[in-house]
Amino acid sequence: MIQFEGVHKTYKVSGREVTALETCNLHIPQGQIFGLIGHSGAGKSTLLRLINRLEEPSGGRILVADEDVTALNAKDLRRFRQGLGMIFQHFNLLASKTVADNVAMPLKLAGEHSTAQIRERVAMLLDRVGLSDHALKYPAQLSGGQKQRVGIARALATEPKILLCDEATSALDPQTTAQVLQLLNELNRELNLTIVLITHEMDVIRRVCDQVAVMDAGLIVEQGQVADVFLHP
């Protein structure tokens, strides 16, 4: 589903090259929950953002569903991004918009749906994440867990096949974290959704991931089934 072939990434910081990702080969199978774990600065975010081309690779090829992401033009990139959802540590909701309007946003931007279709899809998504009664509230009126569920509904609006999660539970308390992870688990199964999640918490990996890659200083230092990589608790 997602394939990195000799991908590396350097940033230029005040004229100096900083390597964020050393040459990386990676395969993430369809329908998996794939975890990336590592300390701050390990390169997790860079790797995740290369998948939806929020970052450009400095070299190598990235294939998503057999499509070379690195070769997409602007128009194809827009279409490609509709097939990927993303959620964030701090939710990134629009404060001035209602819950329903936040979820409707990607559908409006896609410009392919009538108002009636959008309304129906938003209602369905809010129902799925348990927020039907909160459609007309604003993000500030919601708890952290509710905000992340809005983020998930918004991320799924365009029916993506892949969900990218950037420290999606790091701002949540343990109980809320468990609920959000449970929801991700269900969506993975119901929609055959491929999920790539980054975290610095081992427990998150243990709870939901099928496979894990451990990153350190821009390198994947270990990779495999969670049960094999974290054999000893």
Ligand code: ADP
């Ligand atoms: P992680 O997500 O594991 O914390 P990142 O991918 O954010 O790691 O960062 C990896 C390395 O790349 C770090 O050294 C970081 O400082 C650097 N880096 C990340 N983004 C940028 C950027 N936009 N410009 C310059 N350096 C960056």
Ligand code: ADP
């Ligand atoms: P606009 O802001 O374009 O005038 P509306 O006020 O009807 O349109 O709603 C904004 C968007 O959110 C629309 O796409 C609409 O379908 C959707 N929406 C608004 N309220 C709800 C709700 N209670 N349940 C589901 N979808 C809603």
